[in-house]
C-alpha cells in the first residue's frame with residue numbers, strides 16, 4: 001500500500017513542516033503508512049527547529065498528479081529478442097496485439113515489433129542465405145520444426161552455417177546444415193563430407209541412422225515443402241528489428257504529460273520502463289482512464305491554490321487546519337480536524353492525546369516550536385489559552401523547560417541577517433517614493449534583534465548616504481521592525497524633518513523607536529505623506 005502523503009502549504013512555514021512530520025509520526029505509531037512532505041524550501045527558522053531536534057527535512061513534493069505507476073491496468077507482455085518470428089506472431093495474434101516491446105535477456109528495451117514487420121520478413125526471406133542474414137538459434141530451429149534429435153548431440157546458441165538442400169549435392173561442403181529425406185539420400189555420405197547437422201524429413205519408422213553418431217540428426221515429421229518455410233520462421237525477432245523511432249515512457253511519468261503524446265502519435269502500444277531500466281509493460285490510450293488516486297492529508301491549509309499541483313488527481317482523506325476554509329471541495333467524504341487555535345500543531349497534539357499516544361521527545365519539540373512560531377511566543381492575537389497549555393506540556397515531554405528562551409533563539413535564527421551585507425539589508429525590501437516633490441527611499445527589515453542590527457549602524461548609514469547621492473534622494477529611511485515587540489526602530493539618513501514631524505518625535509543619533517508601527521504601507525507612508533504636505 002502506498003503511504004498517505006501529508007503536507008502543509010506552499011512556501012512552508014515552521015507549522016506546515018512540523019505538522020506534516022508530527023502527523024505522519026502519529027499515523028506511523030498507529031500502524032498506518034504515512035509520509036511527511038513539503039511543498040517548498042525550508043525557511044531559516046524551520047532549519048533551526050529541525051537541527052535542534054535532529055530531524056531531517058521532509059521529502060520535497062512537486063505534484064500529486066497521477067503517474068503511470070498509478071494505472072490500474074498495465075499490460076505486462078513483452079517479447080524476448082531471441083524469440084522466433086513464428087513464436088512472436090503466435091503470441092501477438094493469440095493475445096490481440098498489433099505491436100509489442102522487444103527486450104533482451106536483462107529485460108531491457110531493444111525496440112518495438114509490429115505484426116506487419118513479421119509479415120514483411122516472411123515475404124522477403126530466402127532460405128539459402130537464411131542463417132547468414134538472419135540471427136537464429138538452434139533452439140528456435142528445433143522449436144519451429146517440432147524436431148526430434150535422433151542422433152548426435154544437438155548444438156545450442158546462434159546458428160553459423162549455410163543451409164543447403166540435398167538436391168544441391170555438388171555444392172555441399174563441410175560445415176553446412178543439410179535438409180534431406182531418407183528415401184533418396186545416403187546420410188553416411190553427408191557425414192563423410194563433414195556437414196554440421198542433418199535435418200531429416202521423414203516418418204519415425206523410416207529413419208536410417210548413420211554409422212557415426214556424432215553428427216546431430218534432427219528428425220522432422222514433415223515433408224520438405226512444409227519444413228523449408230518453417231525454417232525461415234525460426235529467425236529471431238532480433239534479426240528483423242528496425243531502428244524506427246518510437247515513444248517509451250518511464251513508470252514515474254505523469255499522465256498529464258504523456259496524454260497528448262499518446263493521442264497525437266500513430267503508435268498504439270507504448271512501452272513503460274522501470275527505474276532500473278527493465279521493461280515494466282505497455283500501455284494504450286484507453287488504459288489512462290483508470291488509476292489509483294494518491295491519498296493525501298492537508299495540514300495547515302485547505303485552499304487548493306495554496307496546495308500541491310495535481311491535487312484534483314488525489315484523494316484528500318483528511319484536513320487538519322486552523323485557517324478559514326475557502327475554495328475547499330472534495331469528491332469523497334473527508335475527515336476534518338479544525339479548531340480556532342493559534343497553530344495546527346496544537347490540534348495535532350490533541351490527536352496524539354485522543355489516540356492515547358505520548359509523542360516522542362523530538363516530535364514534541366517540533367510541535368512546541370511550531371506553536372511558538374505561529375503565535376510569536378504567545379504575543380499574536382491568534383494565540384489561545386489552549387496553545388499556551390499545549391506548549392507547556394510539550395516543553396516537559398521534549399525536555400526544553402525554558403521554552404521562552406528557546407523560542408526567542410528560534411525567531412532570531414529565522415530573521416537572521418548575519419549573512420547579509422549592509423547594502424543587501426538596505427535593498428532586500430526597498431521602495432522609492434515621491435512626496436510633495438521630496439524623493440526618498442523606505443526600506444524595511446523584520447528582526448527580533450534590533451540591537452544586533454544596530455551594531456552595524458555606521459556601515460548601514462554609509463550605504464544609505466551612498467544611495468541618497470546616487471539616486472538624488474533627500475533621505476533614506478530604514479524601518480527595522482521588531483516582530484516580537486511589535487514596533488519599529490527608524491534609522492534615518494538625510495533631511496530628517498518629515499520623519500520627525502510625521503511621528504512627532506526627535507531623532508537621537510539618527511534613530512527613533514516608534515511603538516506599534518509594523519506596516520510600512522499603513523503606518524509609515526501615510527504619516528510621512530502628511531508631514532511632507534506641510535514642509
Ligand SMILES: [Mn+2]
Nearest residue numbers: 015300344374
Ligand atoms: Mn499555521
